[in-house]
Amino acid sequence: MPTSSVSPTDTDRVRGGRRRPAPDRRRPASGRRLSPYGFLAPAFVLYAAFLLYPILRAVQLSLYRWDGLSLGVWVGLDNYRAVLADERLRAAFGHALVLIVFYAVIPLAIGLVLAAILNRARVRGLGFFRTVVFLPQVVAMVVVAVAWRQIYAPNGSLNTALRAVGLDALTRAWLGDYTFALPAVGFVGTWVSMGLVTVLLLAGMARIPGELYEAARLDGAGAVREFFAITLPAVRGEIAVALTLTIIAALKTFDLVYMTTNGGPGTSTTVPSYEVYRNAFERGQVGLAAAIGITLTVVIFLINLVVNKVGDRTS
Amino acid sequence: MTISRAEKVANYAILTLFAAFALWPVLSILVTAVGPENRTAAESGRFHLENFAAAWTQGKFGHYMLTSVQVSLLVVSVALVCSVMAGYALGTMRFRGEQLVFYLFLLGIMVPTEAIIVPLYFDLRDLGLTDTLLGVALPQIAQSIAFGTYWMRAYFRASDRSIVEAARLDGAGNHRVLWQILVPVGRPAITTLVLLTFMWTWNEFLIPLVMSPRGDVRTAPLGLAFFQGQYVQGTTLLAAAAVLVALPVVVVYLFLQRHFIAGMLEGAVRE
Secondary structure: OOOOOOOOHHHHHHHHHOOOOOHHHHHHHHHHHHHHHHHHHHHHHHHHHHHHHHHHHOOOOOOOOOOOOOOEEOOHHHHHHHHHHHHHHHHHHHHHHHHHHHHHHHHHHHHHHHHHHHHHHOOOHHHHHHHHHHHHHHHHHHHHHHHHHHOOOOOOOHHHHHHHHOHHHHHOHHHOOOHHHHHHHHHHHHHHHHHHHHHHHHHHHHOOOOOHHHHHOOOOOOOOHHHHHHHHHHHHHHHHHHHHHHHHHOOOOOOHHHHOOOOOOOOOOOHHHHHHHHHOOOOOHHHHHHHHHHHHHHHHHHHHHHHHHHHHHHO | OOOOOOHHHHHHHHHHHHHHHHHHHHHHHHHHHHHOOOOHOOOOOOOOOHHHHHHHOOOHHHHHHHHHHHHHHHHHHHHHHHHHHHHHHHHHHHOOOOOHHHHHHHHHOOHHHHHHHHHHHHHHHHHOOOHHHHHHHHHHHHHHHHHHHHHHHHHHHHHHHHHHHHHOOOOOHHHHHHHHHHHHHHHHHHHHHHHHHHHHHHOOOOHHHHOOOOOOOOOOOHHHHHHHHHHHOOOOHHHHHHHHHHHHHHHHHHOOHHHHHHHHOOOOOOO
């Protein structure tokens, strides 16, 4: 951690000693010592009350069976056992893994290709392209859900397009289909994440020195070898950040499921965040909901840790 | 770098394809929104901008938008002032517990809303804060402070020490250094923070959904969800309403996209 050469206390001494008359000397000194806490106080109080304390309360609630009204019953780790054992909840975490493929893995593959293209060729209209592919990131997920529901509808533009090219056999009510509902929801995630990943990788690739490529060309390397030998290793850090962001976005899918499928048909698209909501506010299983939330948090922390460890080691 | 003509053509083809893919849902909802709502409407004119007015009144979006504006103003302003001050302390001062406080804020950036929403609802209900503006805003203020403090700390750490030292020698206190020197100089960083906080607050769904069970404090995205549940006979007005809900953030994005892109890439640690 780089520190400034002159710390506040040093300046104090200098100022107090040289300039200030005697009576003033003590007050500013003690004020200075307290002032970091004064500056922190408003933020910390609000933060502690509405974020830190609820985390502790969530841990506490997760150890009780409670319907939200009557007195809770201490059940120890039973709620966590339920998260591991319950079919529906296990399915929810399984679906989250599928969503990670759609939100993180596929966009990463697309983003690498797009960014490599944009980085290699001096493409005209780069600014426009960036604005367009990043746009899904700023549109409210609820709106995204409404748009994609209309696309996936039986008479929506996806089925219309399939019919137009003679693939009538493939048309279906995408969000009502046991097999295809989850991929359909996941594909929306691909659409949302794609731009973020591309722009992130593009920023990383722009920092690669051009001489590296020139040297590779002198050695007769083609576009593909150039990509694997130079570009890919150079953006390991950006890949780690992109994966962290998109994996977490996948694990936090709530709005989209709430708006498009409500977890259905059956349990085919339910996800952990939706189960938190459903158990706490529709089924009166508050303790279980808290346990799902805590489990989700632990999973997110672990993924953060692993992805960043790998990114750090190799970059 | 020089590349072959064939590669160039192929590149443009790929980029056009993906740009079209990114725009497809956006354009399709825009087209639906201005399409005819029913048979009689289909006979007059091509662009039915009256759909927006109809969605606005039928879906009570005037009311929901106002709520969204209130929540956003409250969250952005309180979180900004708190974050600037806390970021200043963490970025420029040395004190006992500095590291601990910093890591606590970092923790808040990573904890998902899903983990805290359950106790938040039941505790704020006991305090009588559910279905109030404060109940919807306070949890979002706390989340925004976590990111904002992290963001402002990074800015203050990178800021030019010599101006600060010069001002101190002139006898400027902490408050003057902060509000009259560092804040005006840091306008780009602060603008980015304001825009990101505004976007996250405007688009937030889970917190207003849970914190206002009666729907007294229904923000625009919640209004849209509610409208989708009620308005089942067609897609036109729903699409128009969706456009209205997305519009404020999208318009700001189109004008100040550099801030959005830079902010979301640099502040990537959030979530």
